[in-house]
Amino acid sequence: MVDATGRTTVAADYFQGYSVVGIIAVIGVLFVAVAFGAGRLLRPVVPTPEKLLTYECGVDPVGEGWAHTQVRYYVYAFLYVIFAVDSIFLFPWATIFAAPGFGGVTLVEMFIFLGFLAVGLLYAWKKGVLEWT
Structure with a gap:
């Protein structure tokens, strides 16, 4: 203007x-x-009454709406997601690592990243989360 x-x-x-x-x-x-x-x-x-009925996996609902579930299934799923994300970060890192001038810096950064994941896995192991009993 x-x-x-x-x-x-x-x-x-x-x-x-x-x-x-x-x-x-x-x-x-x-x-x-x-x-x-x-x-x-x-x-x-x-x-219609059939449309208003709760539907899950083809099984008609019977009994109460509350059910007991094991938390360990969610913990294993969460751990899987963590390591899946880790593997997603490893592929771009591998391509950058091969580029000239990035070798040492990216190697240190990846070991720091893997160290955080290892500490989390060690914590879960010490707490007994990984035991299937």
Whole structure:
């Protein structure tokens, strides 16, 4: 923008970039709102007792809604996720490690990362989490 003296204002140029982002965000929100509204208006609504019944894995619900589960299954799943994420970080590290000039630094960083994971695994082992009894 040009002010009264003929100079362009830096603030106007700066906020013009944000106005584009704001307009795109508003258009995105409107698009989602219109899609949800159209879905609500166009779908058939025929509630029956069978549709309102809780359905899980093809088994009809019997008894109360509370069930006892073993926490160890979640712990094993959590440990799997931790080591899966670790393996995801190992592949890019291996490619960077081969690049010239990155060998020593990336090697130290990876050993620090693996050290944190090893301390967590050692803690879980000391607490007896990894025992299947």
